[in-house]
Amino acid sequence: MNKFKLVLTAVFGIILMLKGVLVFAQSNSHPFLIVTEDQFEAHREKAYYEPWKSMAEDALKITEEGFNQSISGAYELQDYIGAVALAYILNPEDKAKYAQKVKDLILNQYSKLKPTEKRNWGGVVPPMSSFFVAILVLDIVYNDLTKEEILACEKLIESQIFKINRKGSWTDVRLGTHGTWDIYKGVRTGPDDAYYNGIMHQITPDGVSPVTIHYAWERVGGGDSRISKAGYMDVLEFTGIDQRYYANERLKKYHRWLFSASVNNNKEMAIIGDMLPSQTLNNDLLHARVGNFDELAASYAAWFHEHDKKRGHIISYLLPKKKSSYPSAPxxxxxxxxxxxxxxxxxxxxxxxxxxxxxxxxxxxxxxxxxxxxxxxxxxxxxxxxxxxxxxxxxxxxxxxxxxxxxxxxxxxxxxxxxxxxxxxxxxxxxxxxxxxxxxxxxxxxxxxxxxxxxxxxxxxxxxxxxxxxxxxxxxxxxxxxxxxxxxxxxxxxxxxxxxxxxxxxxxxxxxxxxxxxxxxxxxxxxxxxxxxxxxxxxxxxxxxxxxxxxxxxxxxxxxxxxxxEAEKGIQLQPSLHGTYTANLLQHTDGAKDLVFNSLTPDRSIAFDHFHFEGEFFFHRESKGERNFIFAKNATDFSDGELEFKADKMLTLWMNSQFISVIANEKTDIYLKSKASRRLYIDDKLIENPETKDGWMKIPLSEGVHKLYYK
The missing domain is CATH 2.70.98.70 (Beta-galactosidase; Chain A, domain 5)
Structure with missing residues (x-):
């Protein structure tokens, strides 16, 4: 009897699950993956304003020029079919024509792609990325195709993408394309934990890629060459199936880091990890929706793409929730x-x-x-x-x-x-x-x-x-x-x-x-x-x-x-070796003079000219006879007649006549010269009646980083 109840319970569970899938599929009339039909008019209204106006013009131009079959490939297809789908939305009077273009592209061009597990990366990633876009596009034009045309397109897509297993190398592109197809078919109705966990593994808690800079941009960063790896999260977000992405703090930090720290001032990738200096960055489609994650990240993206025009494509046009941000230099x-x-x-x-x-x-x-x-x-x-x-x-x-x-x-x-x-x-x-x-x-x-x-x-x-x-x-x-x-x-x-x-x-x-x-x-x-x-x-x-x-x-x-x-005169260095330390004088042609000291002995005591320093490393800059700042590392004492400090335990600090940044690796006291006309603040709090002796103020420091200043 108990076995019968267990079997009956399992059967009812399966029925309820299938019923839920059916209800999800029926309740999501097409389109629903990244746009709904009732949003079309609002998207048309945007086309009167920049940057949408240029994107709309670009999509129409690409569509009317036609698809060049002689250079056809997975990436050319995903670019072209995405432009056609945008033209379909923006020009309702010609939507039947554009829907037929989509159908023909899927049946006559996507049928020529050769997804296979036998050609390594090229057999998996490019075709699966392109089919991701094709699925989004089929969803958009769905209502202007006959049932027979829809079934033919679905059969073609399904037969092609299932040549690629759900599991294997380049996991995220598999999960992204198969997952989007599952949502389209009403099979997936809940969060995709395998995909989510895979994305999080590629981001440290502080938002940095532990992979390489190149792969950071191409994977989670939304590169066109692997567009389903990052684009799948936008489908999950829009459908409401899994909204763990746009509000995710780690992804917010990641996009800030990506569009600022990971690139140099000439907007090229810093070289870290598996990559070549010949690899470049592009104006990729998913970059347009960075503001969905974070406003600051969007401002960095605007800096990075300051001279780029957004392309006419459903992804760059439909996904952004906000207007473009103003550029902010990192x-x-x-x-x-x-x-x-x-x-x-x-x-x-x-x-x-x-x-x-x-x-x-x-x-x-x-x-x-x-x-x-x-x-x-x-x-x-x-x-x-x-x-x-x-x-x-x-x-x-x-x-x-x-x-x-x-x-x-x-x-x-x-x-x-x-x-x-x-x-x-x-x-x-x-x-x-x-x-x-x-x-x-x-x-x-x-x-x-x-x-x-x-x-x-x-x-x-x-x-x-x-x-x-x-x-x-x-x-x-x-x-x-x-x-x-x-x-x-x-x-x-x-x-x-x-x-x-x-x-x-x-x-x-x-x-x-x-x-x-x-x-x-x-x-x-x-x-x-x-x-x-x-x-x-x-x-x-x-x-x-x-x-x-x-x-x-x-x-x-x-x-x-x-x-x-290359034609510049080399840096002017005057090195000198003393018994307990090395000293290097760097004379700048524009007037500044830098001194770099490195201690060689455990007593860490340096006496040079009018300086006295106790520590491991010391940097001193002056310009035209005036002290600019000092930097002391693992130090307990410094004096040059103008800038002075003492400490009971080793500190690392930067200091000028008004400001001090100090790192204390343990609790200690720092002693600073009192200045009669100025009061001292620590971490934005006034130090009331500091203990003073022989003109030195005693300032207790807790372990950590502190900022002090005179005012």
């Missing part, structure tokens, strides 16, 4: 789980964009061993490249702009993330911790971007703090975008690499100055991609700097990277 940004993306003003296409990459929670097949790895752009070019693509042979740490112990691969592609950062006007600092990538050693890499000012040029400083076992070698790799030869200006100290490996702007170079002199530097040409896959892809130059630790197993390494015009 600034430096920091992601604990992802990296530091430092930049000069985004409005300067020649400005520096410097990346310190460090992901801590997840990686993927295309991720390289780039923990504490670098990407660098400036003068309109990518200045550093990596091992390129595709897969295992290109991932090795030695083929990326990072650091190894004895040349061995990293144990993990994950690190401990970005653990410190300070951002002030014309100055950015960040530090990444290698963590599990080098579990038997210790490696913190700091990157400092000095912005261009009226009195100084822009450049980047690197500080590597390393601790290893005695007898081990520390090897730092740099891969300039150079395929000819790197000029040696001073052996083991200064080099200049002409940027001739896929340059965007001719006549530029990268100056590389090892302020901490290595034992030796090896120069070689290395592969920029897998030769079997890219047999004619040129190699690029690599500099391999080799260091030994001191008697305690430690080594602090300072390197200066100088983007420059």
């Amino acid at each position: 600034k430096s940004s920091f992601y604990e789980n992802g990296g530091a993306f430092l930049r000069e003003s985004g409005s300067d296409s020649l400005g520096i964009h410097a990346v310190l990459y460090n992901i801590k929670s997840q990686d993927e097949w295309h991720t390289h061993q780039e923990t504490n790895g670098l990407a660098l752009s400036g003068m309109g070019n990518r200045l550093l490249v990596n091992g390129g693509r595709l897969g295992e042979p290109t991932r090795a740490a030695a083929l990326n702009n990072t650091l190894t112990i004895d040349g061995k691969d990293h144990d993990s592609r994950l690190g401990n993330g970005i653990v410190e950062y300070i951002s002030r006007e014309d100055f950015d600092y960040a530090m990444g911790d290698a963590g599990p990538a080098l579990p038997s050693a210790f490696h913190n890499r700091s990157m400092i971007l000095l912005h261009k000012t009226p009195h100084s040029k822009a450049y980047v400083l690197l500080l590597d703090e390393v601790e290893v076992e005695q007898g081990q070698k520390i090897i730092s790799y740099l891969h300039p975008a150079n395929e000819s030869h790197i000029d040696t200006l001073l052996v083991n100290e200064s080099y200049r690499a002409a940027i001739d490996h896929f340059p965007t702007v001719a006549g530029t170079a990268l100056g590389i100055h090892y302020l901490t002199k290595p034992e030796r530097i090896n120069q070689s040409l290395v592969a920029s991609a897998i030769p079997s896959r890219y047999p004619n892809h040129p190699k690029h130059s690599r500099l391999e700097a080799i260091y030994s630790p001191d008697n305690s197993g430690k080594k602090n390494i300072v390197t200066l990277l100088n983007p420059m015009a």
Whole structure:
């Protein structure tokens, strides 16, 4: 009896489920995937205004020009059929004609596509992406086709897409196209957890891609070449089946990061992970709907596409919920789980964009061993490249702009993330911790971007703090975008690499100055991609700097990277070695003077000219005799007669005559000189009656980041 009840219950459950599917299918009269018929008129009204007006004109022009069968392919089809569907909506008097065009394209052109599991990527991704658009279009013109025509189109689509399994490589494109078809047919009525989880795995909690910059744009970023990977979420949102996407905080952060931090000032991808400098970004259709996720992301997208016209297509025209945003140039940004993306003003296409990459929670097949790895752009070019693509042979740490112990691969592609950062006007600092990538050693890499000012040029400083076992070698790799030869200006100290490996702007170079002199530097040409896959892809130059630790197993390494015009006179450095520290004076032609100190001994005490400093690393800038600011790392004391501080425990801070940004890794006190006419604020709160002795104010600091200023 109990068995009979169980069987009966199961049967009723199946009946209810099928009934629910039937009700869903019947309640969603076509079109319903990304637009409904009662919305057509509102979309027609938009065509009187920009950017919709230009998009409408573009769609009509494409439609009337006809489909060029001689160059037909999956991507050409998805572009053309999407334009025809938009013309169908915008010109109701000719909608029957456009519906017939759609039918003919599906039956006569989509039938020629060859989706197959036997041709790897090309047999799966392009056709499945194109069929995703075809499904959306069939839904739109549904009501102007006969039942027989609809059935013929559905049969063709179904027979083609089911040549591709629901599971396999390139999972998201399978889920996106099959899932959209399931919704069209009324089979899927609830959230798609497999798809959602797959999308979330490609985004760190802070919104950065752990994959590569290229795949970030092509996958979740909505590339035309894989349009169903990201476009499926728009179908799920519009139908109300799964509305976990537009309001998702991780996706909001991701789109902000994508359209700002991931690209350089010349709007090219930073080179991280499996990618080539020859790969470019396009005016992809799904970029138009970024505002559905986030207004700030949309303003960055408007900056990125400032000179691009949106294309005439159902996806770019129908999906955006809001009018285009005003452009907003990106600034430096920091992601604990992802990296530091430092930049000069985004409005300067020649400005520096410097990346310190460090992901801590997840990686993927295309991720390289780039923990504490670098990407660098400036003068309109990518200045550093990596091992390129595709897969295992290109991932090795030695083929990326990072650091190894004895040349061995990293144990993990994950690190401990970005653990410190300070951002002030014309100055950015960040530090990444290698963590599990080098579990038997210790490696913190700091990157400092000095912005261009009226009195100084822009450049980047690197500080590597390393601790290893005695007898081990520390090897730092740099891969300039150079395929000819790197000029040696001073052996083991200064080099200049002409940027001739896929340059965007001719006549530029990268100056590389090892302020901490290595034992030796090896120069070689290395592969920029897998030769079997890219047999004619040129190699690029690599500099391999080799260091030994001191008697305690430690080594602090300072390197200066100088983007420059090829004809520009090299940076003027005056190095000097003292018993306990190195000092480098950099004299700018426009008047500024920089001093860089690096401590060599455990007592960390530096006395130079009229300076006194106790700490590991120190930077001082003055312009025309006036102190601009100082930056001190792991420091307890500084005095130059104008700027002064003391601390009970080590601090990292940036300081000028009015403002201080300080990082305290533990609770401590900082002592500052009192100024009779000015009051001191900490984290926007006035410090009332600070304890004062001998002209020094004692300020308690809790662990964390603090901002202080005099007013």
